[in-house]
Amino acid sequence: MKISQLNVGMAVDPAVLDPGATAWMLAASALVLLMTPGLAFFYGGLVRMKSVLNIMMMSFGAMGVVAVVWALWGYGLAFGPDTMGGLVGDPLANPGLSGLTSTIGGKAPGLPDMVFIGFQATFAIITVALISGAVAERVRFGPWLLFAALWVTLVYAPIAHWVWGGGLFGATGIVGSQISALDFAGGTVVHMNAGIAGLMLAVVLGKRLGFMKDPNIRPHNLPFVMLGAGLLWFGWFGFNAGSELAADATAGLAWTNTLLATSAALLGWLLVERLRDGHATSLGAASGAVAGLVAVTPACGFVDPVGAIVIGAVAGAVCALAVGLKFRLGLDDSLDVVAVHFVGGLWGTLSLGFFAVPSAKTEGGLFYGGGLTQFWPQILTALIVTAWSAIMTTLIGYTIHKTMGMRVSEANERSGIDVTEHAETAYELLMVGGTFHPGEHHGKPAPAGAAAAAAEGGADKAAAVAEPDRSGARR
Amino acid sequence: MKLITAIIRPEKVELVRAALEGFGVSGMTVSQASGYGQQRGHVEVYRGTEYNSDLLPKARVEVLVNEEAMDGVMAAIEAGASTGRFGDGKIWTISVSDAVRVRTGERGRSAID
Numbered sequence: 199m200k201i202s203q204l205n206v207g208m209a210v211d212p213a214v215l216d217p218g219a220t221a222w223m224l225a226a227s228a229l230v231l232l233m234t235p236g237l238a239f240f241y242g243g244l245v246r247m248k249s250v251l252n253i254m255m256m257s258f259g260a261m262g263v264v265a266v267v268w269a270l271w272g273y274g275l276a277f278g279p280d281t282m283g284g285l286v287g288d289p290l291a292n293p294g295l296s297g298l299t300s301t302i303g304g305k306a307p308g309l310p311d312m313v314f315i316g317f318q319a320t321f322a323i324i325t326v327a328l329i330s331g332a333v334a335e336r337v338r339f340g341p342w343l344l345f346a347a348l349w350v351t352l353v354y355a356p357i358a359h360w361v362w363g364g365g366l367f368g369a370t371g372i373v374g375s376q377i378s379a380l381d382f383a384g385g386t387v388v389h390m391n392a393g394i395a396g397l398m399l400a401v402v403l404g405k406r407l408g409f410m411k412d413p414n415i416r417p418h419n420l421p422f423v424m425l426g427a428g429l430l431w432f433g434w435f436g437f438n439a440g441s442e443l444a445a446d447a448t449a450g451l452a453w454t455n456t457l458l459a460t461s462a463a464l465l466g467w468l469l470v471e472r473l474r475d476g477h478a479t480s481l482g483a484a485s486g487a488v489a490g491l492v493a494v495t496p497a498c499g500f501v502d503p504v505g506a507i508v509i510g511a512v513a514g515a516v517c518a519l520a521v522g523l524k525f526r527l528g529l530d531d532s533l534d535v536v537a538v539h540f541v542g543g544l545w546g547t548l549s550l551g552f553f554a555v556p557s558a559k560t561e562g563g564l565f566y567g568g569g570l571t572q573f574w575p576q577i578l579t580a581l582i583v584t585a586w587s588a589i590m591t592t593l594i595g596y597t598i599h600k601t602m603g604m605r606v607s608e609a610n611e612r613s614g615i616d617v618t619e620h621a622e623t624a625y626e627l628l629m630v631g632g633t634f635h636p637g638e639h640h641g642k643p644a645p646a647g648a649a650a651a652a653a654e655g656g657a658d659k660a661a662a663v664a665e666p667d668r669s670g671a672r673r
Numbered sequence: 674m675k676l677i678t679a680i681i682r683p684e685k686v687e688l689v690r691a692a693l694e695g696f697g698v699s700g701m702t703v704s705q706a707s708g709y710g711q712q713r714g715h716v717e718v719y720r721g722t723e724y725n726s727d728l729l730p731k732a733r734v735e736v737l738v739n740e741e742a743m744d745g746v747m748a749a750i751e752a753g754a755s756t757g758r759f760g761d762g763k764i765w766t767i768s769v770s771d772a773v774r775v776r777t778g779e780r781g782r783s784a785i786d
Binding site: 413474477481482518521522 | 721723724725726
C-alpha cells in the first residue's frame with residue numbers, strides 16, 4: 199500500500215515538505231522559464247532579418263531585469279502581506295527574500311517558499327517579454343530594460359497581488375469579497391495584461407516606418423516561429439499544470455486540457471485560413487497553437503476536456519480573425535500581441551462563465567448549470583485588470599519616451615536595429631570582407647596601421663585556404 | 674571567347690549541369706538571383722495579409738567558352754532548363770576580350786580549354 203493511501207483522511211501539516219510536489223514544481227518552473235527563450239524564437243522569426251537579434255534580446259533582457267527585480271521587491275509587492283488596502287503586498291516584510299530561504303508551506307502546502315517564488319518569477323519574466331512583440335523593431339534597448347523594471351513593479355506585481363496574492367480579488371479583498379472570479383494560471387495577470395500593455399505601448403511609440411506600405415515587413419524565418427511555438431507549448435505544460443502547485447489530479451486535468459485546447463485552436467486557426475485565404479499556413483498553425491495556449495490558461499483547471507476543446511477551437515478562429523484589426527485600426531502592434539494574447543486571454547477568461555465545471559470554487563458556468571453567476575465576475579475582473587494595465591502602461595511608457603527617448607532614430611530604424619543597438623547582425627549573407635581589430639572596440643576608430651595589417655592578415659588567410667586545393671591534401 | 678549567361682529555374686540547375694557535362698563543358702559558375710519576366714511574381718499570405726512578391730527566386734549560370742562551342746552550349750542549357758512554361762528564363766552571350774587561368778597564368782583560348 200502506498201503511503202499516500204495511508205494518509206487518506208489524515209490531516210497533513212502544510213509545513214512538512216512534500217517531495218513529489220516539490221520535484222514537480224522545480225521541473226515546472228524550469229519549463230516556464232524555457233518559454234521565454236521560446237518566445238524569443240517565436241518573435242524572432244516574425245520580424246525582419248535586420249531586427250531578429252533585438253527582438254530576441256528584448257526577451258533575454260526581460261529575463262535579466264525581471265528576475266532581479268522580483269527577488270529585490272517584486273515578489274514582496276505581489277505576494278507579501280496586504281498593504282495599501284490590498285492594492286499591493288508589502289515588499290519590506292521579507293526584503294530581498296530574507297526569511298524565506300528555508301521556509302515551507304507559506305504559499306502552498308508542502309512546497310518550499312523558494313520554489314514558489316522561483317515559479318512565480320518565471321511568470322513575471324514571460325509577461326514582460328510578451329509585451330515586446332507589440333513594439334518590435336523600434337525600441338531602444340536601454341529604455342526597454344527600464345520599462346521592464348518599472349512595468350513589473352507598477353503593473354504586473356499589483357495585478358498578481360489582486361488575483362493570486364490575496365489582494366483586491368482575494369476572499370477578503372474589496373472586489374473578491376463581493377464576487378469570485380476564476381483564473382487558474384494567469385489569463386488576466388499574464389495574457390490580458392501583456393496584451394493591453396503591448397497595445398498601449400505601441401500607441402505611445404507610434405508605427406514602424408513603412409507600416410502598411412513596405413511589403414518587406416513580414417516574417418523572415420518561419421522555422422524559427424515553429425520552433426518557438428513548439429518550445430512555448432512544451433513550457434506551457436509547466437505554466438498551466440504547475441499552477442496547481444501540487445502533483446495531483448487537477449494538475450493532470452490542467453495538463454491534458456492544455457494539450458486539447460491547443461490542438462483544437464491550431465485546427466480552428468487553420469480552418470479560418472483555409473476558408474478565408476485558401477491556404478493553411480505554418481504561421482497559422484504556430485499562431486493558432488499559441489492562441490489556444492493563451493485561452494486555456496485561465497480555464498485549464500476549471501473545465502472538462504470537451505470544454506477545453508471548444509475553448510481552444512473558438513480561440514483559434516477568433517484570434518485568426520482578430521489579427522486583421524491592426525490594419526483596420528492603423529495600430530502597429532507589430533507581432534499581433536493584442537490579437538493573440540489580449541483577445542485570446544479575454545476569451546479564455548470569459549469562457550469560464552460558460553464552461554466552468556461546478557466545484558468548491560464555483561457553481562459552474564452557463565452550460566454546466568451555474569447560470570450567469572460566473573459570467574459577471576469574469577467580465578468585471580477583465581475590465582479592472584485591463585483598465586489598470588492600460589493606464590499605468592501608458593504612464594510608464596510615455597514618461598520614459600518623453601524623457602529618455604524610447605524609440606530608435608529614423609536613420610537607425612531604416613538601417614536596422616540589430617546593428618545600431620547591438621553592433622551585431624544575425625546572418626552573414628555576403629562575404630564582403632572588411633577589417634577587424636582584435637582587442638579594440640568601444641567605438642574607437644582604428645589606428646591607421648591596423649587596417650593595413652588586418653588586410654595583410656586577410657590575404658594570408660586566403661592563401662592558407664587555397665593551399666589544400668593546390669596540393670590536394672586533406673586536413 | 675564568349676560568356677554565356679543563363680537565368681533559369683533554380684530546380685533546373687542540376688539538369689543544366691548534367692547537359693553541359695554531356696557536352697564536354699568542364700566548369701560553370703552558379704549564383705542565386707531573383708527577378709521576373711512575363712510571368713511576374715507570386716502571392717504569399719501571412720496571418721491573413723497578402724504580400725505580392727514580384728521577384729521570384731532564379732539561378733544564374735555562367736559559362737565561359739570558345740566561340741565554336743557557343744551554339745552547342747546554349748542548346749545544352751536550353752534543353753536542360755526548358756519546361757515550356759512562363760518563367761523558364763533567358764540565355765544570352767557577350768563577347769569576352771581575354772581570360773586568364775589564375776593558377777597557371779595561361780591566357781586566351783588556352784585559359785578556357
